[in-house]
Amino acid sequence: MTTPPGRRERKKAATRRKIADTALRLFLERGYDAVGIREVAAEADVAVTTLFSHFPSKEALVFEQDADFEQRLIRAVTDRTPDEPLVPALRREIHALVRHCTADSASPVWHMVDTSPALRAYEESMRLRHAESLAAALTADPGLARTTTACRTIARFTIDAYALARESADPQAAVDEIFRMIEAAWAVT
Amino acid sequence: MTTPPGRRERKKAATRRKIADTALRLFLERGYDAVGIREVAAEADVAVTTLFSHFPSKEALVFEQDADFEQRLIRAVTDRTPDEPLVPALRREIHALVRHCTADSASPVWHMVDTSPALRAYEESMRLRHAESLAAALTADPGLARTTTACRTIARFTIDAYALARESADPQAAVDEIFRMIEAAWAVT
């Protein structure tokens, strides 16, 4: 634990980043389906097996920051001030996440995701994992005191809000509209 | 429409059923991952290309009745009596669907689904399609008069209810609990 990132770990991180950057660049230049794994590996100057030791699948190359999304959601629950109610905290975080991924700079990536069935399917199963993590955080919060089913339901609804808002013409308004519904749903539990 | 299924169509249906039955039998006997497509095709005595002309993917072999699920959901909306409110109609249908797929006879299949990541991912993207169809039916219902976002939201929530209930220890109770939340969400739109 006394090791301020050693050379080994730095090299590993560099390899990982080089692979991800190369992959994203090629995908955006020529299309996700038109670029093969062998090509990404060659361009990043690594072996195919190395690529797969850093990323579990081709789709995962596109969702590199996967874990960030999950962490932010969970922190929105665990790091909120003791008197702040749950749903507004979730809404605030979803607002921020939607704003982040509908920003102009991120738009080419999301356009690519939206037009590739494989990427859409992968994203959806990712979101499911996030919903499960969020549900676990809700269940663990002693201030909430709801059933497991209620927690899992609100977690799913929250992820739904993100997904629906992202596809909406007016994402921020959609978040508000859906969260009014979530607020009501939470209130009856 | 005056054609009482000709021989051609009967043979096609027979081939389709033979493939699906063979696949399900092999999958249950030896595990989904342990049985390859070439093996299913050989056992059903068809060419691999024939198999893929009947089913779009290996996973689709397991979810043969896919379309039924979707149709039932939509009919629950369109075929309800003019004065019956929406949410109870949806709840009734989800109750029936959950009962159907948690029946003892269906349990081995669902256990297989639950233990195969590929099948779970496929099921989830199937449900998404169903949610979109349901949302379209809701949007088209002149008696509802809600925003597109509200319709899509309720459609997703309904699918969530199905998915969560199926995994719950007491599925019927879970449906009721989640639908109390959906009822409240619908009421505020």
Place this chain on the structure above:
DNA sequence: GACCGTAACACTAACGGTTAGCTTTATGGA
């Protein structure tokens, strides 16, 4: 009843993602 368009099926060969098995390199600690 012969005839033709076509739907269903078959065969081969390949492509692209993914993995197993094994070797090589280089880093961090003893």
Place this chain on the structure above:
DNA sequence: TCCATAAAGCTAACCGTTAGTGTTACGGTC
């Protein structure tokens, strides 16, 4: 200095899936 081990590499395949190209047999038409 030397060893254990993590990282990366190479080969060779497996598996789902598809394109390309016939071949058969059904169904409607003359």
